[in-house]
Amino acid sequence: MYAYNHPLFTEKMHIYSDTKVSDFFASITDDQSIGFLNEWNATRDHREKIYISYDSANKNCQAGDIEMVEFGHAKDPRNLPIFNYAVAYDTNNREPLFYEQYPGSIVDISQLQFMLEKAKGYGYKRVGFILDRGYFSKENIRYMDQCGYDFVIMVKGMATFVSGLILENRGKFENKRECNIRKYKTYGMTVRHQLYASDEEERYFHLYYSDQKASAQRKQELLKAVENSPRTYDEIMAFLKEEE
Template sequence: HLKRWDDRGKGLLLDLAAYSVIAESNVAQHFPDYAYNHPLMTPQNKIYSDSTISRFIREIDDNDRVDFLNSWNATHDKNEKIYVSYDSTNKNCKAGDIEMAEYGHPKNDVGAPIINYSIAYDMTNEKPLLYESYPGSIVDVSQLKYMLEKIRGYGYKKIGFILDRGYFSKANIQFMDSCDYDFVMMVKGRASFVHGLIMEHMGEFESKRACSIKAYRTYGITVKAKLYADDDTDRYFHIYYKAKKQASERARLEADLDRMEAEMDKIKGREYKLPKRYEHYFKLTYHKDKFYGYEEREDVIERELQLCGYFAIVTSEKMTASEALNLYKSRDISEKLFGSDKTFLGNRSFRVASSQAAEAKIFIQFIALIIRARIYTLLRKRKAEMPGKPNYLSVPSALKELEKIELIRQPNGNYKLDHAVTATQKVILGAFGLDEEWIKAQARLIGKDIQNAAMPEEQKDDDEDAENEEY
């Protein structure tokens, strides 16, 4: 998928992606230290300085990124039915020359502009499909339509989207219908059009064993209804109840109410304007801008206490409550991928000062996420096959264990394995279809490559002549 890149460029790009996965960092200044202790994909294992790395990042342009995404998506079977999980995040940005950095609605507000970016993850084949970066002032619900158009542009036909409640809007639903795309979407249980359905069917399924979804200790039923008044199509509403969720939500609501009451007791008689959230649960009394008292809205609180433990998923495609919940829960994989992007790959900060470099780092991180997603998938399958579910088959633990496999330079200049492959390392390698013999073969090839790279040119010529004569 990197046809336009020369060997040096391919090697550097893949080395930076591997560096992100293994070192959990994207700091260019630390790359030479990583490169000194790891085999590289650049020709002759050449170690480039941090200034060269920074210059290389700035040279990655829009055509490089677009060509890769076009090639990456061209290989997928467009007639295969796939479900795509779509999610987004944002990064606070204090650099002055990044055009995408705008004030918006950050998840962690530090008073700085933000950059938004999102990932579409193919749940069926377990791999990232594409990413987007867009200005921080654009809200997620508005961006979804543009992502759907990109997906359609790649030629995907039989596709469904797994979305969280942040993408719910009438316009998005109608656009997905126009594209003939299915969707699985979480909706807020307290939303007016949902809680009516929940209240209508409350008591019909919460303890019926036929409605039990054992994997999640949840009970669920499916009903048909319209999403909005002028909806042309019946949707499938899957209503769920979970006793453990009910207990935690009730406790949280009671604690919130106690906290709000304590706060209001402190400010009685003072000039103070309480947030609208307080008005939802209490009737507030003011006199000449001074706060004087409050009274519970009992009907509101009682209704919300009744709704604790209930949630709903709406789908365009007919399926059971169990199938809908399994599909939505599979979205956890893509959410962990985003967790990786911000934590495991060291990408909490971009460490750039220009728009071009920011776009390039996001692109490199996407390459790294493709690699890490594959590692995660294979390790997860291996773990499922084993009794006891060993904890060393997580990505960080497995990489840390494999880091112990080292080549040591011998007195004659040759490089050899420092010690035999351990039993744990063999299990991890087995997840990728590799074994100890493969490690030994790679060790010989890498050792010879490093030895040749360090050899003077004249000696290389003599060795090549000797090899030719022997042949």
């Protein structure tokens, strides 16, 4: 289906068979792959300020004795060994820049600094990074500061300081018109705060609230309460109505 909806960059947009594509990938050596990545990134405009979105995933593997395949934190737990792969993507120009593959036992949080060094090795200096919560740690934040990189990273919601920020600003923006982000049907505000006690600067924290997500979460909590309660569903609903 991908081939019918995306440019293929083949002569006359010819769609090759799965066998042909598989044979092509099997013929590529590691040196050729590395050479392609080096040449591809050498042609980028390194003077341009860009933001690199970086994310990883893992896949279960039943292929047998492969060095990279190890037991780790599988996203699809089936008691099988896994391998990790990641992609760095230029969000400004909408182009992939490079990819990585690494053993399944390595977690995201420990891989980030290696990726930052790789980006630097490709000549990217005027860059920022967009990262998900899997890369969030004090050490990674400090390392990006040392490298002079800007970054946007999702924080782990259960972190103590995150809960404190949310409670401190609760009720200040959730239903205010000036805080409404219509495109995403979300409310948001930005506050400045230190990330940790020894932090040398204040960071910008972007807080968001979604009525839809809040409603869905309340529904899940209600269903869980019904499952664990000796009362019937109708009794619980009547009780909640009285509380309103």
